[in-house]
Amino acid sequence: MYRDPALLADKISEWLALKIKEAKKSGGIVGLSGGVDSAVVAALLRRVCGKDMLALILPCQSLASDIEDAKLVAEVLDVPYRELDLTSTYETLMKEAEALEGPFERLPAANVKPRLRMTALYLFGQQRNFLVCGTGNKAEITMGYFTKYGDSGVDVLPLGDLLKGEVFKLAEYLGVPEKIYKKPPSAGLWEGQTDEEEMGISYHMLDLYLAGKEVPPDVAEKIRKASLRAEHKRKTPPICKIG
Numbered sequence: 302m303y304r305d306p307a308l309l310a311d312k313i314s315e316w317l318a319l320k321i322k323e324a325k326k327s328g329g330i331v332g333l334s335g336g337v338d339s340a341v342v343a344a345l346l347r348r349v350c351g352k353d354m355l356a357l358i359l360p361c362q363s364l365a366s367d368i369e370d371a372k373l374v375a376e377v378l379d380v381p382y383r384e385l386d387l388t389s390t391y392e393t394l395m396k397e398a399e400a401l402e403g404p405f406e407r408l409p410a411a412n413v414k415p416r417l418r419m420t421a422l423y424l425f426g427q428q429r430n431f432l433v434c435g436t437g438n439k440a441e442i443t444m445g446y447f448t449k450y451g452d453s454g455v456d457v458l459p460l461g462d463l464l465k466g467e468v469f470k471l472a473e474y475l476g477v478p479e480k481i482y483k484k485p486p487s488a489g490l491w492e493g494q495t496d497e498e499e500m501g502i503s504y505h506m507l508d509l510y511l512a513g514k515e516v517p518p519d520v521a522e523k524i525r526k527a528s529l530r531a532e533h534k535r536k537t538p539p540i541c542k543i544g
């Protein structure tokens with residue numbers, strides 16, 4: 302079911318090089334979280350751009366262990382990186398917003414974090430003439446498991462046609478440290494959050510479904526419904542056409 306990682310690495314590298322050239326950019330930038338998706342994008346950028354790239358580590362009330370993992374990835378892959386801590390920016394914004402609105406619910410408050418990261422990535426990206434590279438894979442994009450205009454607010458999605466299992470294999474192929482692709486995928490937006498628990502479905506099932514293999518009918522139905530609900534996230538906003 303999973304395609305050869307060497308072939309995937311070559312295809313995506315070629316595609317990334319083309320997108321950077323077409324946009325007249327001199328390299329690429331990616332947010333580095335300590336998770337596997339961003340590690341793979343960083344490794345691919347390193348292959349394509351050499352050191353004309355930046356991995357931006359953007360803690361925002363993050364687990365210290367995730368930030369250590371992000372630095373480990375940057376060092377092992379030998380990619381240029383910077384750290385900009387968004388925690389105090391986030392806390393100031395939320396404190397002032399709460400003074401107007403009272404306490405916010407968990408999701409609207411959590412979604413501010415990827416949206417602040419998007420802002421930081423475009424700040425550094427435009428300054429350095431780098432393309433903003435997203436990390437979403439086919440399973441996340443299908444499920445709408447991302448923040449609209451947050452982690453989805455990017456210029457290109459090099460992993461957008463890959464199953465999660467292919468991302469794991471690509472990570473191993475590209476020399477990402479094993480602990481990064483062995484830990485449970487998490488958005489890291491609150492303590493204990495994991496992708497599979499929040500989506501209510503495993504990546505294995507998602508990969509089987511997306512590869513056209515048989516999955517239990519209730520699983521298929523759940524994926525179809527989530528995908529339909531998230532349709533608006535995969536499109537540009539509808540325009541009200543005046544006759």
Ligand SMILES: Nc1ncnc2c1ncn2[C@@H]1O[C@H](COP(=O)(O)OP(=O)(O)OC[C@H]2O[C@@H]([n+]3cccc(C(=O)O)c3)[C@H](O)[C@@H]2O)[C@@H](O)[C@H]1O
Nearest residue numbers: 408412415445446447448449452487488489490496499533
């Ligand atoms: N039909 C429709 N047409 C046009 N717009 C529509 C709409 N329905 C909702 N909307 C808009 O969409 C908004 C809801 O979407 P959104 O803001 O994305 O919010 P939502 O989908 O509720 O939350 C984002 C989800 O992605 C997860 N996430 C986020 C970031 C990273 C990762 C990760 O894997 O690392 C995961 C996060 O844990 C959460 O489960 C609404 O507030 C509304 O403005």
Ligand SMILES: Nc1ncnc2c1ncn2[C@@H]1O[C@H](COP(=O)(O)OP(=O)(O)OP(=O)(O)O)[C@@H](O)[C@H]1O
Nearest residue numbers: 332333334336337338339358359436452486487488
């Ligand atoms: N602390 C962070 N610093 C910089 N970028 C981040 C941070 N947290 C999240 N991001 C960005 O948001 C993206 C989406 O997060 P997501 O959790 O889906 O990917 P991941 O952490 O790379 O891999 P995994 O899905 O296995 O956790 C990340 O790939 C990264 O680009």
Ligand SMILES: [Mg+2]
Nearest residue numbers: 334336487488
């Ligand atoms: Mg993560």
